[in-house]
Amino acid sequence: MFHPALWKLMRFQWRGGFRQLGRSLRTWRGLFFVGFIVAMSLYGLGSVYLASRVGSQAPQVSDVLIKMQNDFLPLGLFAFTFYTLVFSTGEATVYFTASEAAFLFPAPITRKQLLAYLLLKSLLGIAGISLFFGVFMSHQFAMAIPRWLAVVMTLSFLQLLTMNVSFLRQILEEKLSVVIRRLLGLAFSILVFVAVTQTVQSVHGHDFDAYMKVFQQSTAGKLMLAPFHVFVRALVAPDWQTFIPYAAILFAVDLALLVLAFRLDALSLEAALAISEKMTERLKMIQSKGAWQAFESKRDSSIAQRKIAQLPYWGGIGPVLWQRMTTTFRSSNRLLWVLAGAVTIAAVLVFMVARSGPDSARTVVAPFVGMGAMAYMSFLICLTLQNDIERVGYLKSLPIQPISVVIGDMIGFPILLSVIQSLFIVVLACCFTSIAPWLLCGALLTLPLNLLLFGIDKLVFYIYPTRMAKGAPGDFQNSGKQMIFMTLKMLMLGAAAFFVIIAALPGALALQSPVVAVACAGFVLVIECAALVPLLMIAYDRFDPSTTIVQ
Amino acid sequence: MIRVEGYEKSYRNTVAVRGLTFDVAAGSVLGVVGPNGAGKTTTMRALAGIIPPSQGRLSVEGFDIVDDPIAAKSRLAFIPDEPQLFDVLTVWEHLEFTASVYRMTNYADDAERLLEKFELTEKRNTIAQELSRGMRQKVAICCAYLHNPVAIIFDEPLTGLDPRGIRTLKSSIRERAAAGAAVMVSSHLLDLIDDLCSHLLILHRGECLFQGTIAEAKSRMETAGTDTSLEDIFFQFTEPGVEAVSDATKE
Numbered sequence: 001m002f003h004p005a006l007w008k009l010m011r012f013q014w015r016g017g018f019r020q021l022g023r024s025l026r027t028w029r030g031l032f033f034v035g036f037i038v039a040m041s042l043y044g045l046g047s048v049y050l051a052s053r054v055g056s057q058a059p060q061v062s063d064v065l066i067k068m069q070n071d072f073l074p075l076g077l078f079a080f081t082f083y084t085l086v087f088s089t090g091e092a093t094v095y096f097t098a099s100e101a102a103f104l105f106p107a108p109i110t111r112k113q114l115l116a117y118l119l120l121k122s123l124l125g126i127a128g129i130s131l132f133f134g135v136f137m138s139h140q141f142a143m144a145i146p147r148w149l150a151v152v153m154t155l156s157f158l159q160l161l162t163m164n165v166s167f168l169r170q171i172l173e174e175k176l177s178v179v180i181r182r183l184l185g186l187a188f189s190i191l192v193f194v195a196v197t198q199t200v201q202s203v204h205g206h207d208f209d210a211y212m213k214v215f216q217q218s219t220a221g222k223l224m225l226a227p228f229h230v231f232v233r234a235l236v237a238p239d240w241q242t243f244i245p246y247a248a249i250l251f252a253v254d255l256a257l258l259v260l261a262f263r264l265d266a267l268s269l270e271a272a273l274a275i276s277e278k279m280t281e282r283l284k285m286i287q288s289k290g291a292w293q294a295f296e297s298k299r300d301s302s303i304a305q306r307k308i309a310q311l312p313y314w315g316g317i318g319p320v321l322w323q324r325m326t327t328t329f330r331s332s333n334r335l336l337w338v339l340a341g342a343v344t345i346a347a348v349l350v351f352m353v354a355r356s357g358p359d360s361a362r363t364v365v366a367p368f369v370g371m372g373a374m375a376y377m378s379f380l381i382c383l384t385l386q387n388d389i390e391r392v393g394y395l396k397s398l399p400i401q402p403i404s405v406v407i408g409d410m411i412g413f414p415i416l417l418s419v420i421q422s423l424f425i426v427v428l429a430c431c432f433t434s435i436a437p438w439l440l441c442g443a444l445l446t447l448p449l450n451l452l453l454f455g456i457d458k459l460v461f462y463i464y465p466t467r468m469a470k471g472a473p474g475d476f477q478n479s480g481k482q483m484i485f486m487t488l489k490m491l492m493l494g495a496a497a498f499f500v501i502i503a504a505l506p507g508a509l510a511l512q513s514p515v516v517a518v519a520c521a522g523f524v525l526v527i528e529c530a531a532l533v534p535l536l537m538i539a540y541d542r543f544d545p546s547t548t549i550v551q
Numbered sequence: 552m553i554r555v556e557g558y559e560k561s562y563r564n565t566v567a568v569r570g571l572t573f574d575v576a577a578g579s580v581l582g583v584v585g586p587n588g589a590g591k592t593t594t595m596r597a598l599a600g601i602i603p604p605s606q607g608r609l610s611v612e613g614f615d616i617v618d619d620p621i622a623a624k625s626r627l628a629f630i631p632d633e634p635q636l637f638d639v640l641t642v643w644e645h646l647e648f649t650a651s652v653y654r655m656t657n658y659a660d661d662a663e664r665l666l667e668k669f670e671l672t673e674k675r676n677t678i679a680q681e682l683s684r685g686m687r688q689k690v691a692i693c694c695a696y697l698h699n700p701v702a703i704i705f706d707e708p709l710t711g712l713d714p715r716g717i718r719t720l721k722s723s724i725r726e727r728a729a730a731g732a733a734v735m736v737s738s739h740l741l742d743l744i745d746d747l748c749s750h751l752l753i754l755h756r757g758e759c760l761f762q763g764t765i766a767e768a769k770s771r772m773e774t775a776g777t778d779t780s781l782e783d784i785f786f787q788f789t790e791p792g793v794e795a796v797s798d799a800t801k802e
Contacts, residue, residue: 107653
């Protein structure tokens with residue numbers, strides 16, 4: 001059943017990974033980078049484990065965690081199943097790397113053997129990821145293994161379900177597939193509608209727990225969630241005796257889906273090759289332009305209608321700035337959606353969590369958390385933009401002074417980002433009028449804050465230019481480097497933020513004046529941004545594209 | 552050795568290849584040329600068993616690629632334009648893995664010879680990640696040759712090779728053909744096709760415009776009384792209007 005060459009390939013890849021790791025450890029530098037990532041990983045895992053252990057000492061915390069899993073996990077699994085059956089193409093589940101596609105597809109290996117290879121690889125990946133969740137959810141050390149097994153079986157269920165849906169879509173006539181998906185979508189929507197209507201009619205007031213209870217106990221709710229309660233029972237089982245029957249059901253479900261996948265025998269090499277090529281292209285984009293741009297949705301010529309008027313020359317700043325702003329403007333759809341999503345989800349969550357508390361908890365904390373979520377998303381976006389070495393080479397070829405290039409390149413993206421952020425802050429200020437002055441004053445800080453963030457990112461890149469590497473197994477050295485640079489940027493940002501907060505505190509606490517606080521913070525931010533410009537100019541001037549380290 | 556009969560590939564409303572029929576006999580080298588989007592790669596991938604045909608029959612040494620893919624693929628080697636190797640595997644491990652795929656037991660001597668021929672002996676323990684593009688291409692070719700396929704399909708084989716690599720590859724293709732293999736080479740480099748191939752297949756928008764020997768193609772054009780290169784032939788077939796203008800200009 002399993003082709004011997006595929007075993008060999010897996011063995012070689014593991015061996016190659018360890019070889020890579022061993023080579024990294026031969027130099028002091030490599031040892032340092034690998035040591036750094038191991039220490040950070042241990043710290044992360046250890047803190048999660050300790051937090052769950054400490055939590056388990058307090059029974060009420062443990063009860064809350066189990067209740068949350070009982071309440072939300074079936075809903076989450078239902079939502080996933082709904083999405084998979086109605087909308088998903090499932091292409092991520094049949095992903096072969098470019099080298100696997102090149103070697104295995106034209107080779108005398110059957111589709112079932114390839115499917116077995118794909119599933120085994122996926123199972124090993126799931127088993128690894130589940131270790132983390134096993135630790136995280138382990139309230140009792142003795143139950144760590146059952147928890148881990150339950151997570152493995154749950155994730156395998158999701159994987160196999162998506163894969164089978166993908167296979168069925170390939171087998172069925174397109175029209176029939178669309179009709180089935182529409183019918184399923186309609187049936188699920190009716191169930192959700194009935195369950196929500198029953199809940200809203202039965203519960204009065206703002207008690208979230210009461211809503212959840214009625215929703216789950218309604219006939220429609222039971223119909224929707226019953227199959228998924230089995231997963232939760234296995235995940236939160238207090239002992240082996242409780243775990244085994246539920247685990248047996250999960251195992252049977254996974255096994256049935258596995259048999260179905262092999263019976264369907266619908267792994268299409270053509271479709272798998274297309275997916276592989278798409279992912280390979282995306283990886284190349286990530287390496288050259290960063291994750292943010294790589295996941296940009298497909299653009300068409302209609303974006304050319306988004307125009308920004310040509311700017312004056314301004315000593316060379318104008319053309320560079322215009323190019324940056326036009327590029328950003330033409331790919332701003334996702335920026336808008338991501339930031340809107342972050343603000344809305346954060347604000348709504350805080351609003352709901354603080355529903356039983358005083359009004360001030362909802363009306364003061366929620367908008368600030370919304371703003372915080374937006375700032376955090378902006379931070380992530382800036383860090384995933386990834387500087388483009390080829391573009392810097394092009395910029396250096398232009399007959400423009402370095403200072404003009406640095407300024408034009410530095411302010412283009414932050415200007416647009418700040419406009420979008422300010423719009424959201426105005427919306428938040430309209431929703432939460434009691435703290436509107438604070439929010440609106442905060443909007444004034446978005447531009448200098450974004451400039452600082454973007455400037456620090458660029459400075460680190462000019463001094464030590466690196467690109468995201470294709471993650472070869474065992475290449476912890478590269479991951480260590482990326483992590484160290486990220487830490488360096490965070491430290492620089494933290495130091496800059498420290499002075500801003502110190503400057504803003506007297507105005508905020510002593511005078512209770514948003515205007516004074518924002519003016520002081522803004523003044524310090526502007527000085528910090530101005531100080532970055534000469535540093536950036538020197539670094540840019542010294543930047544040699546031919547000696548960049550492309551990892 | 553390679554036989555394509557009435558091959559057609561369509562995607563919803565688009566026909567990528569229409570009613571293609573040709574043979575590549577043992578010992579011959581077929582050059583497949585055509586502008587971008589002509590259907591060259593689609594046809595080659597179909598022969599390699601990656602893309603199923605919408606209609607028609609494709610076979611290697613009599614084995615249908617759809618009905619009996621394992622038998623057909625065992626006799627075939629497909630070298631794509633971009634050499635995709637496993638980053639953390641060494642050159643030798645690639646050969647070892649390939650031997651395992653084709654269930655070969657006594658492969659070591661052949662593998663050593665191939666490494667020597669393609670100047671990879673010193674790189675046998677180097678991981679693919681550390682090889683140049685040309686070297687990676689050579690490794691892909693060595694892996695393809697290892698099981699002595701009777702049908703070999705190259706998609707743009709010269710990309711990234713240095714002059715010496717090009718010479719080695721060309722001589723190896725001639726050797727394989729002389730030993731009885733049927734070889735298909737797709738390329739935009741018309742000089743390579745002219746130099747290497749015995750037969751020519753010109754595709755344009757999924758349709759076959761010409762198939763026959765290179766000599767036949769030249770003789771057909773020479774009747775017009777002009778000096779004929781493969782480039783002239785190519786443009787006569789694919790852009791007859793443009794060629795006519797250039798002839799008029801010459802006169």
